[in-house]
Every structure is written in C-alpha cells, then in structure tokens.
Amino acid sequence: MWEKLLDQSSNGFTAGRSLLLRAGLIFLVPLVRFYFHLRVTGKGHLPADKTPVLFAMNHQSYLDPALVSSAFPSRIxxxxxxxxxxxxxxxxxxxxFAKVCQVMLISQNMRLRQAIPTMAGILKQGRHLAIFPEGTRTRTGTPGEFKKTFAIIAAATGCPVIPVVIQGAFESAKAGKKIPRRVPVTITILPPIPTQGLDPATIAAKVENTIRQTVENGDKVK
Incomplete structure (x- = not known):
C-alpha cells in the first residue's frame, strides 16, 4: 500500500535555497558551534557518497535542526x-530560522497520506531527509514513543536510516523556554541501519532501541 502511495511523490517540492539563506547558514553554524560548545562523535558513519539517507533523531528542543546541521559537514x-x-x-x-536550517514545515492538519509522498520526494531528489520520530519535543528529557512514519518511508524506498542522538539541548532550551542557556551539547551519529527487506515495525523498533540505549548510556549534562 505504502509503495503505491510513495509512487505519487513528485517534484512538487523542490529542495533549494537562496543565496541570502545560504549566507544566514554560514553565519549560524560557527555561532551554534561556539555557543553550545558543540561536540560531535561518529562522523565516520556519515555517507561518503551522494546516496540519500534518512536521519532519525530524538527531539529535545526547537534548536535541534540548527544543532544537527551545525554538527554535519557542509556536503551533508x-x-x-x-x-x-x-x-x-x-x-x-x-x-x-526554519528556512535557513532547511526545515520543511508540515501542517499538523495534514494527513499521513499527504505528508509521506511529500517527504519521500526529498529522497527522490537525491537529498537527505531528517525526521524526529517522536513527533514532538520531549517534556522530560527522555525520548517519547516513536511514530512509524519514518520507517514507512525507509521500508518503501530501501533508504538506510542513520540514528542521531542529541544530548544537552533539553537542558538548554526545553519546551516553553525561549532563550537558550549556554549548555554543552553533544551530537552522536550512530552506524547506519540497513532497511531493505525489513517491514516498518522492525525498522522503527531497531532505530528506537538504538537511540534509547545511547541516551540512557550517555553522560548526564549538568
């Protein structure tokens, strides 16, 4: 069913960015790295070629896209x-801020059948897709229940999933906090999880377990 739905993904969404927004990102990245003492581990797990990848990550704050973007090399x-x-x-x-960080905004009223082809269209253009499977920011610092939307896309496209763990952003800018505290943030990039031949439930479970274990074993941020 989902494979047929993904066939509907078209070029209706074009991934691109103006020179002004590129300039904004050039300014934002060093600022984020400095302010949050950004520490990144696992860069060797990032794709070396242009193969599209689906990144799945825990959701700690509204700053997460900027933090993860700043952690990645420019080619990603x-x-x-x-x-x-x-x-x-x-x-x-x-x-x-969303445009600078290349955040595609989805209406909360948009149905899953509408959202999935739009998201899959990004991968079809040879771009990478980053999703927060919880669907909302954590209120406790612990990852919430993962939704399977990302796994449906991964299963239908065969695109590998790279789990990414964000730690420290919750302490800096938890839900309801507008001005972030200067707290060290760590971004951990984990080994890619192959998805070909797996069903969405299996993919979702593998990714969720990997992220939860890393969060639980990570250093406490003070």
Whole structure:
C-alpha cells in the first residue's frame, strides 16, 4: 500500500535555497558551534557518497535542526531537509530560522497520506531527509514513543536510516523556554541501519532501541 502511495511523490517540492539563506547558514553554524560548545562523535558513519539517507533523531528542543546541521559537514548540511510541524514556527523569526536550517514545515492538519509522498520526494531528489520520530519535543528529557512514519518511508524506498542522538539541548532550551542557556551539547551519529527487506515495525523498533540505549548510556549534562 505504502509503495503505491510513495509512487505519487513528485517534484512538487523542490529542495533549494537562496543565496541570502545560504549566507544566514554560514553565519549560524560557527555561532551554534561556539555557543553550545558543540561536540560531535561518529562522523565516520556519515555517507561518503551522494546516496540519500534518512536521519532519525530524538527531539529535545526547537534548536535541534540548527544543532544537527551545525554538527554535519557542509556536503551533508547543504543537502539535508528536516521535517517539523508548522505550529512551532509561528513567528517571522522562527520561520526565517526554519528556512535557513532547511526545515520543511508540515501542517499538523495534514494527513499521513499527504505528508509521506511529500517527504519521500526529498529522497527522490537525491537529498537527505531528517525526521524526529517522536513527533514532538520531549517534556522530560527522555525520548517519547516513536511514530512509524519514518520507517514507512525507509521500508518503501530501501533508504538506510542513520540514528542521531542529541544530548544537552533539553537542558538548554526545553519546551516553553525561549532563550537558550549556554549548555554543552553533544551530537552522536550512530552506524547506519540497513532497511531493505525489513517491514516498518522492525525498522522503527531497531532505530528506537538504538537511540534509547545511547541516551540512557550517555553522560548526564549538568
């Protein structure tokens, strides 16, 4: 069923960015790295070629797209699009911030059958797709229940999933906090998980377990 639905993904969404937004990202990346003492581990797990990858990560704050973008090398950063609900980007600044970080805003009223072809279209264009499977920011610092949307896309496309763990962003900018504290943030890039021949439930379970174990075993951020 989902394979047929993904066949509907078209070029209706074009991944691209203006020179002004590129300049904004050039300014933002060093600022984020400095302010949050950004530490990155596992860069060797990133794709060396242009093969599209689906990144799945825990969701700690509204800063997550900027933190992850800043953690990636430019060859990944300029080809990755994040997915987020538009209700969290309800101001002019936040919408500009979303554009700079290449965040595609999805209406919370959009049905799954509408959203999946749009997201799959990014992969069809040879770009990387980044999804927060929890669907919302954590309220406790612990990852919430993972939704299977990302796994449906991965199973139907055969695209590998790279789990990414964000630690420290919750302490810096938990839900409801507008100005982030200067807290060290660590981004951990984990080994890719092959998806060909696996069903969505299996993929989702593998990714969720991997991320949860890494969060539980990670250093506590003070």
């Amino acid at each position: 950063r300029r080809n990755i699009w994040f997915i987020a609900k538009d209700k969290y980007f309800n101001s002019r600044f936040r919408r500009w």
